[in-house]
Amino acid sequence: MISKDTAYKLTLAGCKILRREPLSKYCSFRIGGPADFFIEIPNEQALFVFFKNVPANYIVLGSGTNVLFPDKGYNGIVLRLTGDFKKISVLEDEISSGSAALLSNVLQVALKNDLIGLECAAGIPGTVGGAVYGNTGSRDKWVSAVVKSVEVYENLKKELINKEKMDFNYRKSGFTDCVITRVNFSLKKDTKNGSLKEVSKNIQKRLKTQPLNIPNAGSIFKNPDGFSTGKLIEEAGLKGKRAGGAQISQMHGNFIVNTGGAFSEDILTLINLMKEKVKEKFNITLETEVKIIE
Numbered sequence: 001m002i003s004k005d006t007a008y009k010l011t012l013a014g015c016k017i018l019r020r021e022p023l024s025k026y027c028s029f030r031i032g033g034p035a036d037f038f039i040e041i042p043n044e045q046a047l048f049v050f051f052k053n054v055p056a057n058y059i060v061l062g063s064g065t066n067v068l069f070p071d072k073g074y075n076g077i078v079l080r081l082t083g084d085f086k087k088i089s090v091l092e093d094e095i096s097s098g099s100a101a102l103l104s105n106v107l108q109v110a111l112k113n114d115l116i117g118l119e120c121a122a123g124i125p126g127t128v129g130g131a132v133y134g135n136t137g138s139r140d141k142w143v144s145a146v147v148k149s150v151e152v153y154e155n156l157k158k159e160l161i162n163k164e165k166m167d168f169n170y171r172k173s174g175f176t177d178c179v180i181t182r183v184n185f186s187l188k189k190d191t192k193n194g195s196l197k198e199v200s201k202n203i204q205k206r207l208k209t210q211p212l213n214i215p216n217a218g219s220i221f222k223n224p225d226g227f228s229t230g231k232l233i234e235e236a237g238l239k240g241k242r243a244g245g246a247q248i249s250q251m252h253g254n255f256i257v258n259t260g261g262a263f264s265e266d267i268l269t270l271i272n273l274m275k276e277k278v279k280e281k282f283n284i285t286l287e288t289e290v291k292i293i294e
C-alpha cells in the first residue's frame with residue numbers, strides 16, 4: 001500500500017510512519033488492533049506530499065475520544081496531524097487554530113484574551129478538527145456557533161469554507177472525505193469574567209456525572225429529540241450491565257466504560273443491547289454518536 005519509494009518521500013517530508021501500530025494507544029477507549037500504517041504529518045507541505053503519493057485509503061484521527069476501533073485493527077492508513085497543525089494564534093476577537101490543537105487549549109487562549117463564546121467546550125476532550133467534524137458541544141450549544149471558516153484538504157485541493165456554506169446541526173458538520181487542517185473562530189470580547197464561571201460550572205457538572213477516571217468515549221448515542229439517552233438507558237434498567245471487560249457506566253447511562261481488557265466486540269454487544277431495550281421499552285431508535293470504525 002505504501003511503497004519503499006513513497007515511504008522515503010514521506011520521511012523526507014518529516015512524516016513519521018509506523019507499521020502495525022496498535023490503535024488502542026491512540027483512543028480513549030484503549031481498544032483496537034493495529035493499523036497497517038499509522039502516519040503522523042507535521043505540516044502542510046508534508047500533507048501535500050502525502051496526497052500526491054498515497055492512494056485515498058485512509059482515515060483521519062484526532063485525539064481518538066469519539067471512536068471505536070475494531071479488535072482486528074484497521075486495514076489501511078490512519079493519519080494524524082501534529083506539529084504545525086497544533087499552532088494557535090489570536091487576532092483581535094478571532095482565534096485561528098490548527099486542527100490538531102486541543103479544543104481545551106483554544107478555550108484557555110480564549111479565556112486569557114477575554115474572548116467569550118466557547119464555554120460549551122469546557123471539559124470536552126479532543127482536537128479542534130474532531131470538534132468541528134462532530135460539531136461538539138452540549139445538547140443545545142455547539143462549537144459551530146463560533147466557527148467562522150474552516151480550511152480543508154480534499155486530496156490535493158485546498159479550500160477555505162465559510163460558515164454559510166457548511167451544514168452544521170446537532171453533532172453534524174457535513175464534512176466528509178476531507179482533512180480539516182485549520183479552524184477560524186469568531187468570538188466576542190468580554191471582560192466581565194462571566195465566561196470563567198460558566199466554564200468552571202460545566203467542568204464541575206462533568207466531574208459529578210461522568211466516569212472520567214475509567215477509559216470511555218463519551219456519550220455512545222445522540223440524544224433523541226426531547227429525551228435524554230442516559231435517562232432512557234437508566235429507566236430500561238441497563239446501568240451496570242456488563243459484556244466481558246465493558247460495562248454500561250453506573251454513573252451515566254449513556255457511557256460505556258472499559259473496566260480493563262475490554263474488546264471492541266464487548267462494546268458492540270452493549271451498544272446493541274442498549275439499542276434493542278430502548279426500542280422495546282420506549283419505541284425510540286437510538287443513533288450512535290461514537291464513530292464505529294470498520
Ligand SMILES: Cc1cc2nc3c(=O)[nH]c(=O)nc-3n(C[C@H](O)[C@H](O)[C@H](O)COP(=O)(O)OP(=O)(O)OC[C@H]3O[C@@H](n4cnc5c(N)ncnc54)[C@H](O)[C@@H]3O)c2cc1C
Pocket residue numbers: 028059060061062063064065066067081099100123124125126127128129130131132133134135136137138178179180181210212216217218219291
Ligand atoms: C469523557 C468524555 C466526555 C465527552 N463529552 C462530550 C460532550 O460533552 N460533547 C460532545 O460533543 N462530545 C463529547 N465527547 C466526545 C469527544 O470528546 C468529541 O466528539 C471530540 O470533539 C472528538 O475529538 P477527537 O479529536 O478526539 O476526534 P476523534 O475521536 O479522533 O475523531 C472523531 C471523528 O472526527 C474525525 N476527525 C478528527 N479530526 C479530523 C480532521 N482533522 N479532519 C477531518 N476529520 C477529523 C475522525 O475521522 C472521526 O470520524 C466526550 C468524550 C469523552 C471521552
